[in-house]
Amino acid sequence: MCTEKITEIRKLSQKYAYASLQMHETIARKAGFSATDHKYLGFFLQKGSLTAGELASLTGLTSGAVTGLINRFERKKLVKRVHDHHDGRKVIIEPDRTKIMALMTPFYQTFQQESENIIASFSEAEMEILKAYFLKALALTQETYNQFK
Amino acid sequence: MCTEKITEIRKLSQKYAYASLQMHETIARKAGFSATDHKYLGFFLQKGSLTAGELASLTGLTSGAVTGLINRFERKKLVKRVHDHHDGRKVIIEPDRTKIMALMTPFYQTFQQESENIIASFSEAEMEILKAYFLKALALTQETYNQFK
DNA sequence: AAGAATTATCTTAGTCACTAAGATAATTAT
DNA sequence: ATAATTATCTTAGTGACTAAGATAATTCTT
Structure with a gap:
């Protein structure tokens, strides 16, 4: 069997997850968050x-x-607190999508476009394989998360 | 073209990256870090x-x-500080791999095994596609990271 | 319908990891 | 030798977190 190739791909996906984390943190800092x-x-x-x-x-x-999280976002006018009419204890947080998008887009637009270009470089049949993999990997990750939380 | 499928997969991979982050943080807490x-x-x-x-x-x-990071790890005896003989200013941090592994393994063993099972459920040709995708996605992520850091 | 229990959010006190700036000590350059 | 640089550590201050308790609204019990 191809145990080596399997391990190689597993490690690759791990490395990707870490790189992704680093990227997001770096962008966060740049965006002032x-x-x-x-x-x-x-x-x-x-x-x-x-x-x-x-x-x-x-x-x-x-x-x-x-x-605290809501307070910080509210100060930056990215969300609003609205009291629920049906249940006065609840606070509904309404995001200002446009404003949030405006903050994120400059950093992610290119990345998302390039991501889609990468995906588009695969045939439709190959995309199905990618999709199948992600669905399985996502399910496992969420299961593992639920197991430990 | 299949723009929708492309976007779907891009979003799926985004969701996966987030789930992965959540999982790691949860495991971290459980492991006392x-x-x-x-x-x-x-x-x-x-x-x-x-x-x-x-x-x-x-x-x-x-x-x-x-x-601070080294101090915390050193207190837990997971790493050792060793002074470099060639350059007395430098501090080499020597990890105790065995000890670190012993802490991580209980949480990751099953996850890694299941990850490999998922990968193994694909044919060898399909694995090549996954590998190709990850290599491209990893490169893009690291480029984006370097661009903003 | 009144009082008790529950639920949702906020507040407070304390902790921990971070940054920025400066101290210390070793190395390299002039 | 002296100055400049480099590598790490220390200190002071900040920000986001948890835990526990306060507040206020809702639901349950009788």
Whole structure:
């Protein structure tokens, strides 16, 4: 069997994950965010509005840390706090997508375009293989995460 | 063309990168490390002995932060400080690979095995495609990192 | 319907890792 | 020899985190 090739690819994917982390942290600093703020900012683009509690459980942060996170974003006018009409305890955090995008785009536009160029360099059948791999790898990563959290 | 599929895969890989980050941070906490200590611990396994300065430029930390990092690892007896005989200013950090491995393995063994199982579920020709993708994606990520650092 | 328990968020106190700037000590250049 | 440079460490201050408790709204119990 091709045990070596398997291990090689596994290590490659590990290296990629680390490089990705480094890249994001570096961009975060350049964009004037702490690494963690930047990390969670993407959440709002992905998920839209969230309550503080939802954000806490998604991020794994304590409620106090989330309060601080929201305060920092609110100061920069990237999100708004809105009280839920149905449940007055809840605070809904409404991101200003346009403003957030405007901050991120300069850094990611080229990267995303190049990423898509790389993907586009594969045939449609090959893309299916990439997709299959990512779906499996994502599931395993999330399982492992859930196992330890 | 299949623009949608391309974007789908790009987003999938993005999601994977984020999940990977979350997983590593969670494991770090479980293993009794701060997320950053855990992140840099892997460095020693990969690179072996390093000087404090080399570590600083690899991690992007200031020299003071590196001093603290080494102190914490040294307290846990995971690394040793050795003075360079040729250049008395330099401090070589010698990792105790066995000890570090012993700390990491319980958390990563299953994950790595399952990762390899996923890879092994592809044919050899398909593996070549995965490898090709990772090599390109890694290069792009590192380029982007270098561009902003 | 009133009181108790729960839930959601915020506040406070304390900790830890970081940066920036300067100190120390060894090496290299003039 | 002296000056400049290099490598690491130290110190002071900052920022984001946790844990625990406060506050306020909702839901459950009887």
